[in-house]
Amino acid sequence: MAFRKFLPLFDRVLVQRLVAETVTKGGIMLPEKAQGKVLQATVVAVGPGTTDKSGDLQPVSVKVGEMVLLPEYGGTKVILEDKDYFLFRDGDILGKYVE
Amino acid sequence: MAFRKFLPLFDRVLVQRLVAETVTKGGIMLPEKAQGKVLQATVVAVGPGTTDKSGDLQPVSVKVGEMVLLPEYGGTKVILEDKDYFLFRDGDILGKYVE
Amino acid sequence: MAFRKFLPLFDRVLVQRLVAETVTKGGIMLPEKAQGKVLQATVVAVGPGTTDKSGDLQPVSVKVGEMVLLPEYGGTKVILEDKDYFLFRDGDILGKYVE
Amino acid sequence: MAFRKFLPLFDRVLVQRLVAETVTKGGIMLPEKAQGKVLQATVVAVGPGTTDKSGDLQPVSVKVGEMVLLPEYGGTKVILEDKDYFLFRDGDILGKYVE
Amino acid sequence: MAFRKFLPLFDRVLVQRLVAETVTKGGIMLPEKAQGKVLQATVVAVGPGTTDKSGDLQPVSVKVGEMVLLPEYGGTKVILEDKDYFLFRDGDILGKYVE
Amino acid sequence: MAFRKFLPLFDRVLVQRLVAETVTKGGIMLPEKAQGKVLQATVVAVGPGTTDKSGDLQPVSVKVGEMVLLPEYGGTKVILEDKDYFLFRDGDILGKYVE
Amino acid sequence: MAFRKFLPLFDRVLVQRLVAETVTKGGIMLPEKAQGKVLQATVVAVGPGTTDKSGDLQPVSVKVGEMVLLPEYGGTKVILEDKDYFLFRDGDILGKYVE
Numbered sequence: 001m002a003f004r005k006f007l008p009l010f011d012r013v014l015v016q017r018l019v020a021e022t023v024t025k026g027g028i029m030l031p032e033k034a035q036g037k038v039l040q041a042t043v044v045a046v047g048p049g050t051t052d053k054s055g056d057l058q059p060v061s062v063k064v065g066e067m068v069l070l071p072e073y074g075g076t077k078v079i080l081e082d083k084d085y086f087l088f089r090d091g092d093i094l095g096k097y098v099e
Numbered sequence: 100m101a102f103r104k105f106l107p108l109f110d111r112v113l114v115q116r117l118v119a120e121t122v123t124k125g126g127i128m129l130p131e132k133a134q135g136k137v138l139q140a141t142v143v144a145v146g147p148g149t150t151d152k153s154g155d156l157q158p159v160s161v162k163v164g165e166m167v168l169l170p171e172y173g174g175t176k177v178i179l180e181d182k183d184y185f186l187f188r189d190g191d192i193l194g195k196y197v198e
Numbered sequence: 199m200a201f202r203k204f205l206p207l208f209d210r211v212l213v214q215r216l217v218a219e220t221v222t223k224g225g226i227m228l229p230e231k232a233q234g235k236v237l238q239a240t241v242v243a244v245g246p247g248t249t250d251k252s253g254d255l256q257p258v259s260v261k262v263g264e265m266v267l268l269p270e271y272g273g274t275k276v277i278l279e280d281k282d283y284f285l286f287r288d289g290d291i292l293g294k295y296v297e
Numbered sequence: 298m299a300f301r302k303f304l305p306l307f308d309r310v311l312v313q314r315l316v317a318e319t320v321t322k323g324g325i326m327l328p329e330k331a332q333g334k335v336l337q338a339t340v341v342a343v344g345p346g347t348t349d350k351s352g353d354l355q356p357v358s359v360k361v362g363e364m365v366l367l368p369e370y371g372g373t374k375v376i377l378e379d380k381d382y383f384l385f386r387d388g389d390i391l392g393k394y395v396e
Numbered sequence: 397m398a399f400r401k402f403l404p405l406f407d408r409v410l411v412q413r414l415v416a417e418t419v420t421k422g423g424i425m426l427p428e429k430a431q432g433k434v435l436q437a438t439v440v441a442v443g444p445g446t447t448d449k450s451g452d453l454q455p456v457s458v459k460v461g462e463m464v465l466l467p468e469y470g471g472t473k474v475i476l477e478d479k480d481y482f483l484f485r486d487g488d489i490l491g492k493y494v495e
Numbered sequence: 496m497a498f499r500k501f502l503p504l505f506d507r508v509l510v511q512r513l514v515a516e517t518v519t520k521g522g523i524m525l526p527e528k529a530q531g532k533v534l535q536a537t538v539v540a541v542g543p544g545t546t547d548k549s550g551d552l553q554p555v556s557v558k559v560g561e562m563v564l565l566p567e568y569g570g571t572k573v574i575l576e577d578k579d580y581f582l583f584r585d586g587d588i589l590g591k592y593v594e
Numbered sequence: 595m596a597f598r599k600f601l602p603l604f605d606r607v608l609v610q611r612l613v614a615e616t617v618t619k620g621g622i623m624l625p626e627k628a629q630g631k632v633l634q635a636t637v638v639a640v641g642p643g644t645t646d647k648s649g650d651l652q653p654v655s656v657k658v659g660e661m662v663l664l665p666e667y668g669g670t671k672v673i674l675e676d677k678d679y680f681l682f683r684d685g686d687i688l689g690k691y692v693e
Contacts (some may be wrong), residue, residue: 496689521633547649549647549649553645556604567670585603588602589603589606589670589672589681590600590602590681592599593600594599
């Protein structure tokens with residue numbers, strides 16, 4: 001897969017946003033404007049982390065495959081093999097969904 | 100419950116605001132405009148904390164279930180299972196109510 | 199009392215401003231506009247302090263019951279049981295009155 | 298005396314400005330506008346100092362009774378027993394006059 | 397080669413952007429405006445790194461010859477022997493492509 | 496002398512600017528406007544230095560009597576015994592002239 | 595020489611820009627406007643460096659006589675014995691040319 005070959009640097013996290021819902025629970029098609037901005041994403045690659053003041057490497061707090069909640073603004077759009085991904089700093093990711 | 104599955108990252112705290120009072124003590128219905136902004140909230144999930152300069156993890160200062168006082172501005176609205184929650188940095192929460 | 203149940207977080211200090219003088223020394227009633235802004239306040243609750251770079255807790259520099267001098271601007275108004283209190287960062291309090 | 302009872306916090310220094318010269322050396326009365334802003338002041342109270350990164354208390358660099366040179370701007374006016382005093386951060390005081 | 401003789405200082409990385417695609421996959425010539433800004437670049441020289449708070453040298457995170465993804469903005473254009481190169485801080489490079 | 500009695504605090508350096516040249520090498524009188532701003536000055540008093548993060552005192556890098564090069568802007572004018580002096584932070588002095 | 599007597603302070607580096615090319619390779623005279631800004635310079639004096647957080651002196655990363663690449667903006671013009679020199683912070687110099 002494309003993102004396997006891309007390695008974010010430092011504490012950057014590469015995520016892929018979930019697909020926006022285009023149909024309501026009741027089965028009605030939603031126009032694009034009514035589709036909310038998708039803030040949930042899957043982690044597809046993580047950087048090695050950053051070095052703290054003691055010189056120790058602090059790994060990022062999410063792992064590949066985890067589903068995370070993104071902030072509404074921020075992040076850097078990255079196009080890899082014609083697909084849209086986003087890079088976020090580890091510290092900007094709001095939280096993750098755990099079992 | 101929904102928020103059990105959501106884990107805030109770093110020193111973030113997920114809270115649920117108390118319901119605004121819609122009736123006065125005397126029993127009069129309050130229109131929405133007259134209802135004050137609710138600054139009291141219950142902690143529903145907390146992040147693991149942040150790492151200090153010595154590399155030690157500093158846990159957040161509130162616990163799940165505690166009632167806290169929020170600042171009037173700030174915080175990030177998060178919708179989980181159609182309910183409104185808010186994420187605050189641990190350091191932005193003004194205080195908590197203790198027995 | 200109300201404020202006993204409220205615990206400020208970190209280095210926050212909860213104070214209650216002294217009552218403004220409404221009568222001059224000579225006995226003349228002062229209109230509200232002529233009453234100076236009261237900068238003296240009594241400490242009613244203090245946070246546990248903040249953690250310094252060495253990881254040690256630095257307690258706040260004032261104690262409950264002490265009379266302090268507030269800066270003219272700043273602080274966060276907090277209403278507890280229908281009374282007005284103010285939260286100040288320990289470092290923003292200008293000084294205290296000692297015997 | 299009034300300022301004995303007031304203790305500045307942290308690295309704050311309470312000073313009292315010298316009285317502006319209202320008469321020239323030649324004996325001519327100066328109107329208030331022509332009187333220069335007095336930047337010399339006497340230290341009347343000092344805070345305990347601030348804690349440095351190693352957790353040690355750093356005392357302020359001036360002592361009660363010393364005459365100091367103030368910066369032209371800055372400082373917080375404080376009225377104690379109907380007299381004007383000024384609070385300056387220790388690091389903002391430009392220098393002191395030594396014998 | 398020219399860049400062999402140029403040594404970036406600190407954590408700077410000298411890169412050469414890939415040539416923009418001027419022909420589509422289908423064989424159609426692209427006008428210059430339609431050619432996207434090339435964000436992929438090859439590292440041609442790296443600085444020795446920066447000294448961290450413990451006094452240890454932190455080498456940069458990319459090596460000469462690696463292909464990296466640049467941020468859309470930033471970087472300093474440098475002309476060496478009539479060719480365009482760009483200097484980026486190590487921390488500003490988004491990621492690298494690994495086998 | 497006046498400045499012997501004035502002791503700058505922290506890393507402040509008291510300097511006296513050299514007198515502007517009012518006559519060209521060829522002997523022509525220069526109007527005041529044509530006289531360049533004098534950036535060379537003599538150090539007349541130095542502060543004790545500042546405390547670094549390890550708690551050690553870092554003395555200033557110039558000594559009384561040394562001739563220094565001042566930045567074009569900055570510095571605080573100080574009048575001591577009717578003479579003009581300037582206070583600069585040690586770190587703002589560009590360099591010094593050595594034998 | 596003049597600059598031998600001038601010692602930059604801290605991590606400042608005194609450089610002399612190379613002379614702008616006034617004739618093209620083909621032998622055509624260039625008007626001043628067409629002459630590019632010269633970003634290459636020779637180091638003529640260096641400061642002792644700065645003290646890091648551990649209290650150790652960090653020497654500057656260039657040596658007298660080395661040819662360096664300057665950033666397009668920044669630096670402080672210094673006139674020593676009627677010649678133009680420029681002071682740059684060590685960290686602002688982009689790179690150096692090595693054999």
